[in-house]
Amino acid sequence: AGGVNVLRYGMMRDLLLGMEVVLPSGEIWDGLSGLRKNNTGYDLKHLFAGAEGTLGLVTAATLKLFPKVQRATAWVTVETTQDVIALLAHVREMAGDTVTSFEMIPANAVEMVIADIEGTRDPLPSNLGWRVLMEVSFSDEAMARKTLETALEAAFEKGLIQDAAIAESLAQAKAMWMVRETIPLSKRAYGNSLNQDISVPVSKIPAFMETCNGRIVDKLPTADFVIFGHVGDGNLHYSVIEPPEKNGLRENFDALTRIIYDTVMEFDGSISAEHGVGRLKRDELANLRPQAATDTMRAIKTALDPKGIMNPNRVVSV
Structure with missing residues (x-):
């Protein structure tokens, strides 16, 4: 939901003007208006953006366009x-x-x-x-x-x-x-890797990398790193790598993941910058985000999809 042009144009959330969504009940919400100003209550399109299909099926969208440059x-x-x-x-x-x-x-x-x-x-x-x-x-x-x-x-x-x-x-x-x-x-052709899609405040990127890399090497001296990405918006693709003949990364996978997650949060970042939550980060995020946020997300999911039929077990547990 991000990419290399986010710095100027924003994420997909920022480009949405309207949506058409099939709700769990079978009803269709027609919110395809292209209005840029419409302060008439809840902004429903942003409720479905980033929900990964857990609240409804997006069947159409109205997007902002920009002049060719x-x-x-x-x-x-x-x-x-x-x-x-x-x-x-x-x-x-x-x-x-x-x-x-x-x-x-x-x-x-x-x-x-x-x-x-x-x-x-x-x-x-x-x-x-x-x-x-x-x-x-x-x-x-x-x-x-x-x-x-x-x-x-x-x-x-x-x-x-x-x-x-x-x-x-x-x-x-x-x-x-x-x-x-x-x-x-x-x-991927290099060998073993642990890949994370994270973000931290841009100004903190050097300190984060120094701290996190140091902690990883303390745990796994054979570790190397490939860290690249959209530094303009703080989004790093952070990978710990190891030659294929080594087994340390596999043996310490969970511990190394824990180090990355804890260090990201220590630097006021996010463990899911643009790739989403799915199942892998669902429970981890429930532990990291404020309880009020998780409770609100769970209440929304339960209200819109009481039978749990929309992409179950993703984003938030119910």
Whole structure:
């Protein structure tokens, strides 16, 4: 329900203007109005958004649309995660809400993709530990490129980046995004992994990573990490990895998961950023969220679906 463009356009929840939903009773709620202002009681569309089908079946939706834009794409080499966060603040200060995407990528993830996917390459080879893939959008292509160039030149002068490559064509931009989008697939080819979809406040990302990584290594010295994602909105795809010939990750899977969850909450984050709750995180979230929130969700589920027929046993237990 998120993705690489959330920074500018928001999550799916933010794009919903209306819905049509088949309720557990068989009734159909027709709420497909495209009104942007409608303060007439409860906002029902947001009740069904994120409910994962536990309250009804969404059969249609009215969505916000945006004008077609021209994008400028850059691949940037950065030394530390602190520099990544400082670069985000810098670019947004100079380019405002024209910053469409801002993805953090570790060097080892780039190496995995190159080794796993034939024909891929590092857009800007470097010994530094981090890459940033960013885009800005304007109605005018030249303006988009000029804005990005100006922001990156100033970032270089501040010492926030070491080098940058701006895509000269759509093909080059796609090649950069190919590396980013292929990370999950290539990571699976590496061996054992523990994958979490989490979010923490953007300013706390470096401290969170240092703390959580340290705790993981204390428990499993053979652990390595692939941490990437939509750093512009605090959403990290946090993976603990281990060579396939090792068994430590499997043997400590629950304990390592506990470390990640507890550290995320310690840093005021969420253990479900964009991938949802389902069954795996249902009971964990019941323990983490305020009891009043769980009780309210359970009351809504019981009221709308008293027979429990809609995607049972997901999101909240009843």
